[in-house]
Amino acid sequence: MGIAEERVVAVIMVGGPTKGTRFRPLSLNIPKPLFPLAGQPMVHHPISACKRIPNLAQIYLIGFYEERDFALYTSSISNELKVPVRYLKEDKPHGSAGGVYNFRDLIMEENTSHIFLLNCDVCCSFPLPEMLDAHKKYGGMGTILVVKVSAETAHEFGELVADPITNELLHYTEKPETFVSDRINCGVYIFTPDVFTAIQGVSSQRKDRANLRRVSSFEAMQPDTRSLPSDFVRLDQDILSPLAGKKQLYVYETKDFWEQIKTPGMSLKCSSLYLAQFRHTSPHLLAKGDGTSGASISGDVYIHPSAKVHPSAKVGPNVSISANARVGAGARLISCIILDGVEIKENAVVIHAIVGWKSSIGKWARVQASGDYNAKLGVTILGESVTVEDEVVVVNSIVLPHKTLNVNVQDEILL
Amino acid sequence: MKALILVGGFGTRLRPLTLSVPKPLVDFANKPMILHQIEALKAIGVDEVVLAINYQPEVMLNFLKEYEAKLGIKITCSQETEPLGTAGPLALARDKLLDGSGEPFFVLNSDVISEYPLKEMVEFHKSHGGEASIMVTKVDEPSKYGVVVTEEATGKVEKFVEKPKLFVGNKINAGIYLLSPSVLDRIELRPTSIEKEVFPKIAAEQKLFAMVLPGFWMDIGQPRDYITGLRLYLDSLKKKSSSKLATGPHIVGNVIVDETAKIGEGCLIGPDVAIGPGCIVESGVRLSRCTVMRGVRIKKHACISSSIIGWHSTVGQWARVENMTILGEDVHVCDEIYSNGGVVLPHKEIKSSIWKPEIVM
Numbered sequence: 173m174g175i176a177e178e179r180v181v182a183v184i185m186v187g188g189p190t191k192g193t194r195f196r197p198l199s200l201n202i203p204k205p206l207f208p209l210a211g212q213p214m215v216h217h218p219i220s221a222c223k224r225i226p227n228l229a230q231i232y233l234i235g236f237y238e239e240r241d242f243a244l245y246t247s248s249i250s251n252e253l254k255v256p257v258r259y260l261k262e263d264k265p266h267g268s269a270g271g272v273y274n275f276r277d278l279i280m281e282e283n284t285s286h287i288f289l290l291n292c293d294v295c296c297s298f299p300l301p302e303m304l305d306a307h308k309k310y311g312g313m314g315t316i317l318v319v320k321v322s323a324e325t326a327h328e329f330g331e332l333v334a335d336p337i338t339n340e341l342l343h344y345t346e347k348p349e350t351f352v353s354d355r356i357n358c359g360v361y362i363f364t365p366d367v368f369t370a371i372q373g374v375s376s377q378r379k380d381r382a383n384l385r386r387v388s389s390f391e392a393m394q395p396d397t398r399s400l401p402s403d404f405v406r407l408d409q410d411i412l413s414p415l416a417g418k419k420q421l422y423v424y425e426t427k428d429f430w431e432q433i434k435t436p437g438m439s440l441k442c443s444s445l446y447l448a449q450f451r452h453t454s455p456h457l458l459a460k461g462d463g464t465s466g467a468s469i470s471g472d473v474y475i476h477p478s479a480k481v482h483p484s485a486k487v488g489p490n491v492s493i494s495a496n497a498r499v500g501a502g503a504r505l506i507s508c509i510i511l512d513g514v515e516i517k518e519n520a521v522v523i524h525a526i527v528g529w530k531s532s533i534g535k536w537a538r539v540q541a542s543g544d545y546n547a548k549l550g551v552t553i554l555g556e557s558v559t560v561e562d563e564v565v566v567v568n569s570i571v572l573p574h575k576t577l578n579v580n581v582q583d584e585i586l587l
Numbered sequence: 588m589k590a591l592i593l594v595g596g597f598g599t600r601l602r603p604l605t606l607s608v609p610k611p612l613v614d615f616a617n618k619p620m621i622l623h624q625i626e627a628l629k630a631i632g633v634d635e636v637v638l639a640i641n642y643q644p645e646v647m648l649n650f651l652k653e654y655e656a657k658l659g660i661k662i663t664c665s666q667e668t669e670p671l672g673t674a675g676p677l678a679l680a681r682d683k684l685l686d687g688s689g690e691p692f693f694v695l696n697s698d699v700i701s702e703y704p705l706k707e708m709v710e711f712h713k714s715h716g717g718e719a720s721i722m723v724t725k726v727d728e729p730s731k732y733g734v735v736v737t738e739e740a741t742g743k744v745e746k747f748v749e750k751p752k753l754f755v756g757n758k759i760n761a762g763i764y765l766l767s768p769s770v771l772d773r774i775e776l777r778p779t780s781i782e783k784e785v786f787p788k789i790a791a792e793q794k795l796f797a798m799v800l801p802g803f804w805m806d807i808g809q810p811r812d813y814i815t816g817l818r819l820y821l822d823s824l825k826k827k828s829s830s831k832l833a834t835g836p837h838i839v840g841n842v843i844v845d846e847t848a849k850i851g852e853g854c855l856i857g858p859d860v861a862i863g864p865g866c867i868v869e870s871g872v873r874l875s876r877c878t879v880m881r882g883v884r885i886k887k888h889a890c891i892s893s894s895i896i897g898w899h900s901t902v903g904q905w906a907r908v909e910n911m912t913i914l915g916e917d918v919h920v921c922d923e924i925y926s927n928g929g930v931v932l933p934h935k936e937i938k939s940s941i942w943k944p945e946i947v948m
Binding site for chain 2: 484486
């Protein structure tokens with residue numbers, strides 16, 4: 173086989189149902205990776221970015237969700253991309269690096285030359301071919317996508333320092349207490365297969381230490397010093413930190429948008445970022461209209477072909493409307509995600525909100541929030557099958573599934 | 588017959604509306620508050636109304652000139668240079684009220700809205716032969732007011748109890764009096780209270796009688812009571828002359844719409860709404876429990892409830908205005924804005940939502 177015979181495999185870490193708790197109440201109904209942003213499942217955005225990788229052989233999704241949760245999605249996306257996409261369920265938590273290592277035989281099956289590793293809960297432009305080129309130029313074992321953030325927020329992420337000339341990773345620290353750097357780890361990596369050797373190294377060190385410890389039963393009983401299972405290997409603390417400054421890891425800095433999608437509020441922001449990206453990548457997905465034949469559209473809007481929006485309604489900017497939703501005459505939608513089967517009745521207003529599956533918003537009702545994506549109640553969230561009766565106002569609130577609201581609510585979480 | 592209307596001062600409780608006009612000229616149910624009283628007085632044959640006023644008399648008189656001719660009633664002003672309380676203004680207007688006929692005269696409080704059964708009051712006054720008649724109204728919480736204790740059979744007033752802690756009765760002074768001219772001899776020209784100083788003396792002489800006001804009564808001196816007052820007024824209007832109420836598939840409950848106002852398609856208006864002259868209500872608008880004053884424009888799909896929209900204001904498309912929002916004159920609420928209890932002074936543009944009740948200077 174020649175050098176031209178490169179085979180690239182992409183691995184997307186999707187997490188599990190016990191992980192996305194901050195995404196409630198939306199994650200009560202759907203695995204978080206399948207929650208739609210800009211009308212497409214969250215995981216669809218990194219997957220479609222993978223399309224641009226030359227010689228892409230296979231995409232694996234790794235997580236703790238049940239296989240059936242992803243079966244429908246993986247089969248349809250495999251057909252669409254003409255690249256096999258397969259979901260692999262972890263039997264138990266192995267850590268971010270351990271999880272990939274656990275499936276190393278499958279990943280290497282394709283005679284793989286490079287492995288992309290992507291976290292599902294980040295929102296960015298995924299400049300993967302550019303990363304691949306940079307990685308080959310650096311000649312290391314791995315390259316990390318990094319982004320510059322404000323010094324105030326950097327501590328929430330993995331902070332890192334790189335050589336400004338060579339781009340070599342010099343120092344890496346996860347969520348430090350003091351400021352180290354305003355460059356952070358984006359959760360998007362490319363590795364050569366050598367990474368498996370590194371993970372195995374951490375794993376066998378752990379085993380050795382565990383064997384030593386068995387000597388002292390007292391120490392083994394102390395929870396603080398209890399060692400992690402030998403096959404549990406974290407990417408950040410166990411691989412990136414120790415290998416920093418050893419000419420094995422490099423960084424590629426993106427100047428594009430980057431956000432982490434932890435909360436429902438952030439999903440609304442990320443939806444807007446992906447909608448804006450569609451202007452360049454998928455303009456056909458953006459709705460158009462001036463109120464003559466269809467609804468008036470302002471800014472970036474996605475409307476599923478099966479959704480019905482009355483011509484006298486006004487929609488946008490930053491709105492995505494999912495399948496079978498109905499938007500009545502004179503309704504107004506701004507900065508919101510309208511999920512499947514929702515009904516918005518005449519003259520209702522929805523601003524800075526996520527309206528859950530099959531919910532109903534009454535005539536002249538108003539569902540709104542301040543739009544502060546970082547505030548706990550900055551985006552109003554209605555869970556599945558919530559009914560807001562005619563003329564009722566819901567402001568800065570989170571409503572769990574199957575509630576009926578017949579009086580105004582403000583700044584509340586309704587169980 | 589003559590009448591004195593106690594207009595009083597700045598009407599601070601009804602700001603921001605009273606920043607634009609004196610309180611008696613603030614519209615209520617599509618006409619200035621004071622016209623409700625003047626029309627009722629005219630209807631039973633009062634030929635001269637004296638306004639006891641201590642603020643902006645020119646504005647009042649200029650405005651009322653038009654109605655002098657229209658109603659055929661003389662309207663004059665008695666201006667206090669210092670506040671004279673509730674009785675002092677009677678002494679000040681003494682010469683205007685005394686015409687030698689010996690007939691009793693009315694004294695009305697301008698903040699009060701009711702059915703004005705003035706004809707019955709004249710008969711009541713004649714029948715008891717006392718010096719003064721006062722109208723009383725039953726309230727749920729008498730401890731907030733001055734309670735009038737009367738002899739059940741005759742209506743003779745026994746005593747006045749100001750804000751009683753223990754229940755002594757549920758009838759309170761409704762601010763509508765019919766007084767014989769001799770009462771004026773009891774009042775000195777100084778700041779003094781009719782309830783506390785004049786009436787108790789007349790009552791002590793067994794010459795004060797109280798008549799229970801049939802129908803509704805409301806002091807509409809502040810916004811919340813103004814909105815409640817409109818509901819009571821429209822209820823009463825429905826019983827008396829329901830032809831004045833609007834009808835149609837887009838109307839629910841009691842609604843009055845000035846004939847020069849325009850209402851678009853797909854609106855739902857009511858209950859308890861007054862829409863003033865020259866207003867434009869565009870299509871898809873929802874209005875309930877609110878007053879929309881002269882020259883206001885409500886743009887498409889807006890929704891307004893429990894609020895007062897001052898003269899020549901506009902409410903933008905898809906705006907939501909509710910919960911005792913009071914817009915002063917010429918206020919502009921931009922498209923898609925939410926106002927929860929915003930009290931907005933005149934000539935403002937509201938560009939960001941008002942989430943909690945607050946005053947916008």
